[in-house]
Amino acid sequence: MKDLWRDEDAGADDVAQLVYLSNLIGADVDLVQPGGGNTSVKLAEDDVFGERVEALVVKGSGTDLRTIAAAGFTHLSADRLATLRSSESMSDEEMMAIMRACMLFPDRDPVPSVETPLHSIIPHRFVAHTHDVATLSLSDTPSARENVERVYGTGVAFLEYLRPGFPLAKGMAERYADGLPEDATGLVMEKHGLTTWGDTVKDCYASLISIISRAEEYLAGREKRSFGGAAPALDGAGRREAAAGLAPIIRGELKRSVAWRPVLAFDDSPEVLAAVSSEGFAELAARGVMTPEHIMRAGRRPLVLPTNVPPTDVASAFAGFRADYERYLAANGQDEPIPDWLKVIAAPGVGAFFAGKDRRSALVAATCYRATLRAIAGAEAVEAFQSLSDADACEMEYWPLER
Structure with missing residues (x-):
C-alpha cells in the first residue's frame, strides 16, 4: 500500500484531517468500495x-469516503454514547434511537453510521x-x-464474525x-474488514499502511x-x-423477478473475463461475497450462466437459480x-453483467464484485475462500438498517 499522505493537504483541525484521511482511503477501491468503510475522531467542541x-465525529450513514466533506459527518455526545457500551442487549431500532438522541446537531447532521458503537468503544482518537x-x-x-x-x-487483534452494528461492538x-493488546495497532474482523486507530490522524493512517x-x-x-x-x-x-444479444434477455428476466426496471452495466475487462471464464468459477462464486456489506451492494452470489449459453437457454438458467434462491430463503x-435479490450475472467466455435500479447502483455492484474477485484469489492463495454462512448471509439481506 502506497503512503499518499501529504501534510500540506491534510488541514489543521481534527475534522479537516478526518476528511482528508477519509478521502485518501475512499480513493482506493482495494481499501473500500462505494459507500463502504467508515472513519471517526474524538474531540472536544x-x-x-x-x-x-x-x-x-463519525461518518454519516449513506455517505461515501471518496467524496465525503465535513458536512457528511455526524457529531455525537461521547458521554451519552456510553449507554451503548453498558447495554447487555439491544435491538437495531433501540440502537438507532439512542444514537439519534446522542446527536449534538440533529437538525444539521446525517444519521450516524451503524458502526458508530464500534468507534465509540475504541479508546483512541482517530479510527x-x-x-x-x-x-x-x-x-x-x-x-x-x-x-x-x-x-x-x-x-493485530482479531474478532470472530459478528453482525455489524451493536452485536459487533x-x-x-x-x-x-x-x-x-498494548502492541496492537489494528483489529481484523473476520469476514468483515480491518479497523485501525491512532492518537493522531497520521498514526491511524500509518497503522493502516x-x-x-x-x-x-x-x-x-x-x-x-x-x-x-x-x-x-x-x-x-x-x-x-x-x-448485445444477452443484455435484453437478461433485463427481461430480471424485470420479472425484481421490483424495479433494471439497468445493466457490462464488464469484459481482463480481470473479470479471466475469472468468470475459468472452469472453477461457478463453485467459487457460489460461496458468496467478501463482506456482509457486499451482499447489500452486489448480492449474495452471482448467477453463472452456462459457457457460451445460447440466448434461448437464459430463461431456464434464471429459473434454476431462482428456485435455488427460494430454497435458501x-x-x-x-x-x-x-x-434486488440478484445483481451479478456472469457469462463465461463473454464477461459479466451488473444490475441496478440506475446506472450508478449497477456500477457500484461492478466495483464491489471486482473487489470480491480479488479477495477470492487472495483467500485461495492463503487457504480457501469462505464467505458468510447461509444463515448469516440471509440475516444481512433482511437487515432493516440496510433496507
Whole structure:
C-alpha cells in the first residue's frame, strides 16, 4: 500500500484531517468500495448551548469516503454514547434511537453510521474501518484467526464474525474487556474488514499502511491458485456481439423477478473475463461475497450462466437459480425475496453483467464484485475462500438498517 499522505493537504483541525484521511482511503477501491468503510475522531467542541462537550465525529450513514466533506459527518455526545457500551442487549431500532438522541446537531447532521458503537468503544482518537482486499484475503478463510496470527502475531487483534452494528461492538467489548493488546495497532474482523486507530490522524493512517502492506507482502510470497483452467473466451468483437444479444434477455428476466426496471452495466475487462471464464468459477462464486456489506451492494452470489449459453437457454438458467434462491430463503425462515435479490450475472467466455435500479447502483455492484474477485484469489492463495454462512448471509439481506 502506497503512503499518499501529504501534510500540506491534510488541514489543521481534527475534522479537516478526518476528511482528508477519509478521502485518501475512499480513493482506493482495494481499501473500500462505494459507500463502504467508515472513519471517526474524538474531540472536544461546543454544543448548541455553547457548552464544551466531548464528542465523537463519525461518518454519516449513506455517505461515501471518496467524496465525503465535513458536512457528511455526524457529531455525537461521547458521554451519552456510553449507554451503548453498558447495554447487555439491544435491538437495531433501540440502537438507532439512542444514537439519534446522542446527536449534538440533529437538525444539521446525517444519521450516524451503524458502526458508530464500534468507534465509540475504541479508546483512541482517530479510527478508520476498511473493507480491504488484503486483510480480507486472510479472514475470508476457514482458519481466519490462525492466518491473521501467522502474519501479525499479537500486533493485530482479531474478532470472530459478528453482525455489524451493536452485536459487533458488544462482542468486541466483551472480547477485550481488559483492553486491547498494548502492541496492537489494528483489529481484523473476520469476514468483515480491518479497523485501525491512532492518537493522531497520521498514526491511524500509518497503522493502516503497515497492516495492509504486511498482508500484501504475505500474499505476494505465496503461489496463487488460479480460478482453474480457462474456458474459451470470445475475441473482443465476439464478446460485444454476444453481450448485445444477452443484455435484453437478461433485463427481461430480471424485470420479472425484481421490483424495479433494471439497468445493466457490462464488464469484459481482463480481470473479470479471466475469472468468470475459468472452469472453477461457478463453485467459487457460489460461496458468496467478501463482506456482509457486499451482499447489500452486489448480492449474495452471482448467477453463472452456462459457457457460451445460447440466448434461448437464459430463461431456464434464471429459473434454476431462482428456485435455488427460494430454497435458501425457506431454509433460513424467509418466504419473500428481497426486491434486488440478484445483481451479478456472469457469462463465461463473454464477461459479466451488473444490475441496478440506475446506472450508478449497477456500477457500484461492478466495483464491489471486482473487489470480491480479488479477495477470492487472495483467500485461495492463503487457504480457501469462505464467505458468510447461509444463515448469516440471509440475516444481512433482511437487515432493516440496510433496507
